[in-house]
Amino acid sequence: MAIKIIVAGPRGRMGKEAVHMIYDTADFELTACLDHKNDGKKLSDLEGFSGDFNAPIYTDIEKCFSEQQADVFVDLTIPEVGYKHTKAALNHGIRPVVGTTGYTNEQLEELKQLAKEKQTGCIIAPNFAIGAVLMMKFAKMAAAYFPDVEIIEKHHDQKLDAPSGTAKKTAELIQESRKSKKQGHDDEEETIKGVRGGDFDGMRIHSMRLPGLVAHQEVVFGGAGQTLTIQHDSMNRASFMDGIKECVHQVMDLDELIYGLENIL
Ligand SMILES: NC(=O)C1=CN([C@@H]2O[C@H](COP(=O)(O)OP(=O)(O)OC[C@H]3O[C@@H](n4cnc5c(N)ncnc54)[C@H](OP(=O)(O)O)[C@@H]3O)[C@@H](O)[C@H]2O)C=CC1
Numbered sequence: 001m002a003i004k005i006i007v008a009g010p011r012g013r014m015g016k017e018a019v020h021m022i023y024d025t026a027d028f029e030l031t032a033c034l035d036h037k038n039d040g041k042k043l044s045d046l047e048g049f050s051g052d053f054n055a056p057i058y059t060d061i062e063k064c065f066s067e068q069q070a071d072v073f074v075d076l077t078i079p080e081v082g083y084k085h086t087k088a089a090l091n092h093g094i095r096p097v098v099g100t101t102g103y104t105n106e107q108l109e110e111l112k113q114l115a116k117e118k119q120t121g122c123i124i125a126p127n128f129a130i131g132a133v134l135m136m137k138f139a140k141m142a143a144a145y146f147p148d149v150e151i152i153e154k155h156h157d158q159k160l161d162a163p164s165g166t167a168k169k170t171a172e173l174i175q176e177s178r179k180s181k182k183q184g185h186d187d188e189e190e191t192i193k194g195v196r197g198g199d200f201d202g203m204r205i206h207s208m209r210l211p212g213l214v215a216h217q218e219v220v221f222g223g224a225g226q227t228l229t230i231q232h233d234s235m236n237r238a239s240f241m242d243g244i245k246e247c248v249h250q251v252m253d254l255d256e257l258i259y260g261l262e263n264i265l
C-alpha cells in the first residue's frame, strides 16, 4: 500500500522538488499540501505544477489533518512554522519528516519528549544529502586528531537561519570527539565585530550568504605544518531527495524522534 504524505511548503525551493519526487515514487501518494496561501485550491492551480498534481491545498493544519488521512508529514517551511507543524503532526499521530532548519535545542528536546509520549516516529534531518552526512561523519573522525577546526558554510542569500542546520549539527558531532579548547591566540581581538565567526565550544563557524550558491560547507582542520579540508557541495535540490525518500520509508517503523540522518543510515 502507498505511504500517504502531506507536504508543508510546496511552493518553496525544497517543497517543489519534494512534491515532484513524491509523484514520481511508486509507493508514495501525496494526499494534501499545507501552505499559508491558496486555501481550497489544487496544486495544479499553482505555477510550476501543470498536469496531474491534484492534491488539495489547506492553510489550516487542523482542518487538513481532520479531512485528510496521512501516514507521514514532510515539513519544508521556516523555523517557527515548522516547529508548530511538527508538534501538531505528532499530536495527531502523523509521523513528521522535517527538513526545516533553525530549531533551538529546547524545541528539539520538547519535540523529542512529545514523540516519545505519543510513541510516534519523527525524523528531523538538518541535511538530507548523503554526501553531507558523510562530511559530518568524517569531520567527527578527524576532530579526534585535530582539535583546531573552523566550519565555513556557504548558502544562497535567501536563507533565513544562520548558522545552517548542517553547520550546527557538524559542530555538535565534532564536539563528541574533540577535546574542548578555545582556539586562536589568547589575546586575539576583533577590530570588526563578528569577523572571527560564531563561537561553538571554542571552535568557529562562519556563514557566507551569496546569490549563485546553493548549499556548501568546508570543515577545515589545522595541525602542526598541515591542514585537512573536508568539503561538500549541493549543486541543486535534487541532492536532498534520496534522503527524504529514505526518511519517509524509515519513519514508518519508528516510535521516537531521530535527529540527524547519520543515526538511521
Ligand atoms: N534538511 C535539508 O536537507 C534541507 C533543508 N532545508 C531547509 O528547508 C527549509 C525550506 O527551504 P527552502 O525550500 O529553500 O525555502 P523556501 O523559502 O524556498 O520555502 C519555504 C516555503 O515555506 C512557505 N511557508 C511560509 N510559511 C508557511 C506556513 N505557515 N505554512 C506553509 N508554508 C509556509 C513559504 O511561502 P512564502 O514564500 O509565501 O513565504 C515557502 O514557499 C529551510 O528551513 C531550509 O533551511 C533546505 C534544503 C535542504
Ligand SMILES: O=C(O)C1=N[C@H](C(=O)O)C[C@H](O)C1
Binding pocket: 101, 126, 127, 128, 155, 156, 159, 163, 164, 165, 166, 167, 214, 215, 216
Ligand atoms: O536553506 C538551505 O538551502 C539549506 N538548509 C539546510 C541547512 O540549514 O543546513 C541544509 C542545506 O544546507 C540547504
